[in-house]
Structure formats: C-alpha cells, structure tokens
Amino acid sequence: MRRFLDKLYLVSGGLAAVFTVGVLIAVTMSIVTRQLGVHIGGLDAYAGYSMAAAGFLALAHTFKSSEHIRVSLVLAALPDKGRMRLDIFALLVGCLITATLCWFSIKLAMDSYTYNDVSTGNDATPLWIPQIAMAVGTVIFFIAVVDETIRRIKGIPEAGHGEEARYE
Template sequence: MRRFLDKLYLVSGGVAAVFMVGVLVAVVMSIATRQMGVHIGGLDAYAGYSMAAAGFLALAHTFKSGEHIRVTLLLSALPAKGRLRLDLLALLIACAITANLCWFSGKLVLDSLSFNDISTGDDGTPLWIPQIAMAVGTLIFFIAVVDETIRRMRGIPEAAHREEKHYE
C-alpha cells in the first residue's frame, strides 16, 4: 500500500507539471497569435484551466514532500510529546478541512454537469471538464493528509522538511 500511495502522489505531481507546461504553451500561443493578428478563442481560459489543474494536482505531492509552508517556531519550542500532540491536532484539523474541500469539489463537478454549466468565455467549455482536475487533486490531497495522520498516529516520524535540512 505504501508503494501505491507514494506512486499516486508522484504521478499527481507529474501530471501537475504537465499542466504547468500547458499553461506555458497556451500563453505563448496566445502571445504569438496576437502578434500575427490571428485570434484563437479560449487560449486564456485554457491557460487558466491548466493553472488550476496544476495547482490542485500538486497539493498532495507538495504536502508529502514537506514543501508546504509550515510555522515550526511553536513546534520546536515544545517537548517531543507536546510536539507530537500539536502535530496530530493540526493533522486532524487538516483532515476535516481537506475532506470538506474534497466533498464540495466533487459536488461542484456533479452540479456543473447536471446544470450543463459552460464557460462564459470564447471557449464555451463545459465547466465540469476542467473542474475534474480540482476534484481529483483535492481527493488525492485528502488521501495524503489522512495517510500522514495515520503514519504519525502509528509513531512513524515525519520526513524532514527541506527548510529544516538547510540549517542542520
């Protein structure tokens, strides 16, 4: 199971990187076609969809890599047992928040599908299509937070954060 989850987070991060390239391609195409006097409708919207997909799909990989911003000033001042308790409390709160985000992201996709919502821009894209990346990204992020919470409850120490590695 560990290998599967680690692979899931890695693949999610890789797909996020592909969407970042999509942002680049859409923006460069938009600039180039404007210079040539050609209008391709929806390029700005697709850049935005790609950026949102990249952001949401990168959440789990970033979290599991220890790259999310974390204020460790209070944690470092506590004894080991207090640090663990505060960390678990924060992770449990994060579980509740990410579960909520995951639920409402999925509901948004279903609502957009049932109401036949389409983009108001030139592209006319059914909105449930780009919203899928948000729902999938939040689901994988929720899994990652629950995974980390379970690991910490079992006494498995967290991976060292990169910002802390620089000073050790």
C-alpha cells in the first residue's frame, strides 16, 4: 500500500508538471499568434485551466515532500509529547478541511456536468472537464493528509524534516 500511495503522489506531481508546461505552451502560443495577427480563441482560458490543474494536482506531492509552508515556531517550543499531540491535532483539522474541499470540488464538477455549464469565453468548454483536475487533485490531497495523519498517529516522523519531526 505504501508503494502505491507514494506512486500516486508522484504521478499527481508529474501531471502537475505536465499542466505547468501546458500553461507555458498556451501563453507562448497566445503571444506568438497575437504578433502574427492570428487569433486562436480560448488560449487564455486553456492557460487558466492548466494553471488550476497544475495547482490542485501538485497539492499532494508538495504536501508529502514537506514543501508546504509550515509555521513550526510553536511546535519547536513544545516538549516531544506536546509537539506530537499538536501536530496530530493539526493534521486532523487538515483532514476535515481537505474532506470539505474534496466534497465541494467533486460536487462542483458534477453540478457543471448536470447543468451543462460551459465557459463564457470563445472556447465554450464544458466546465466539468477542467474541474475534473481540481476534483482529482483534492481527492489525492485528502488521501495524502489522511495518510500522513495515520503515519503520525503510529509515531512515524514526517519525511523530509529529519530530527525536528521525531517524537520519542
């Protein structure tokens, strides 16, 4: 299971990188075609969709790589047991927040599909298509937060923080 989850986070990060390149391509094409006097409708929208997909798909990989911004000043001042308890509490709150984000992003994509919402731009893209990346990204992020919470409850220190994350 550990290998599967680590691979899931890595694939999610890889997809985020692909969508980041998609932003680059869409913006570059927009600039070049504007200079050539050619109009390709929807390039700005697709750059935005790619940027949103990259951001949401990167959440889990970034979290599991310990790259999210974290204020550890209070944690560092606590004894080991207090640090562990506060960290687990924060992760449990994170589980609630990510579960809510997950629920509403899935609901948004399903509602857009149900009501046939389309973008207001020239591209008229069905909005559920780019919203799938947001829903998938939040689901994987939720899995990552739950995974980290379970690991922390078992006493496994956070990967990437070495000694400061140990609770002995």
